[in-house]
Amino acid sequence: MIDIHSHIIHGVDDGPANMAESLKMIREAERLGISMIVATPHYQEEVFGLERLEENYKELLYKAKDYEVAISLGYEVFADPDGSALFKNKRRLSLNKSGAILFEFPFNASPQKCIELVFKLRMQRITPIIAHIERNRPFINRFENFVELIKAGCYIQMDTASIVGVYGSGVKEFSRRLLKMKFVDMVASNAHCASDYIDWYREAFKNVSNWVGKEEAGILFHNSPKSLLDGGYSEELSNAKILKWEKLV
Numbered sequence: 001m002i003d004i005h006s007h008i009i010h011g012v013d014d015g016p017a018n019m020a021e022s023l024k025m026i027r028e029a030e031r032l033g034i035s036m037i038v039a040t041p042h043y044q045e046e047v048f049g050l051e052r053l054e055e056n057y058k059e060l061l062y063k064a065k066d067y068e069v070a071i072s073l074g075y076e077v078f079a080d081p082d083g084s085a086l087f088k089n090k091r092r093l094s095l096n097k098s099g100a101i102l103f104e105f106p107f108n109a110s111p112q113k114c115i116e117l118v119f120k121l122r123m124q125r126i127t128p129i130i131a132h133i134e135r136n137r138p139f140i141n142r143f144e145n146f147v148e149l150i151k152a153g154c155y156i157q158m159d160t161a162s163i164v165g166v167y168g169s170g171v172k173e174f175s176r177r178l179l180k181m182k183f184v185d186m187v188a189s190n191a192h193c194a195s196d197y198i199d200w201y202r203e204a205f206k207n208v209s210n211w212v213g214k215e216e217a218g219i220l221f222h223n224s225p226k227s228l229l230d231g232g233y234s235e236e237l238s239n240a241k242i243l244k245w246e247k248l249v
């Protein structure tokens with residue numbers, strides 16, 4: 001399995017405080033059969049610059065070299081509705097330099113602003129992936145907002161915690177509905193500590209398998225993130241996906 005959203009870099013955000021905790025996370029991921037992790041620290045330039053983040057990432061790479069888990073770098077970028085600040089760094093901020101950037105929206109963000117941002121990003125030839133949209137109230141409460149968002153061309157990454165009910169039955173049910181409608185592109189851990197892997201990952205895979213079948217679960221946990229990282233999400237594929245969704249809704 002391939003995990004494209006994980007806070008495994010120590011000392012740069014609300015993830016592990018030190019190297020020992022980072023390595024514990026990698027060890028648990030390895031036990032679960034995860035073969036690749038994209039480290040995605042929260043990116044807020046004013047908190048930690050890219051240099052500091054990349055320095056800790058290189059240190060982690062060196063210490064984790066004996067694990068059977070490949071580690072690459074990306075970021076979880078807090079979406080500023082203007083978006084212009086990140087355009088200059090778009091390649092550096094993308095997941096494993098794939099051209100796809102993982103974003104999180106403010107939890108009560110205006111859906112209209114989010115949708116406008118997705119259009120702006122695509123104009124800049126950035127593939128936007130929205131992290132855990134199933135937890136954003138304005139989208140849970142109005143399904144039309146969600147449909148508009150994906151029709152604008154963004155990819156959807158769901159958290160394992162949402163699938164197992166950590167955020168309540170409402171979020172779990174909304175997650176199940178999105179998965180059954182095939183609106184989700186990939187599932188990732190969004191792990192901040194080792195127990196996030198231990199407690200949620202396997203159970204999430206089981207729930208997704210029960211809801212949509214084991215084959216589809218494999219696509220969500222492995223194939224889809226793999227094609228993303230291999231650079232398989234071209235403009236053409238992205239447009240094809242939008243057309244497919246338009247037929248579904």
Ligand SMILES: [Fe+2]
Nearest residue numbers: 005007076190
């Ligand atoms: Fe995250």
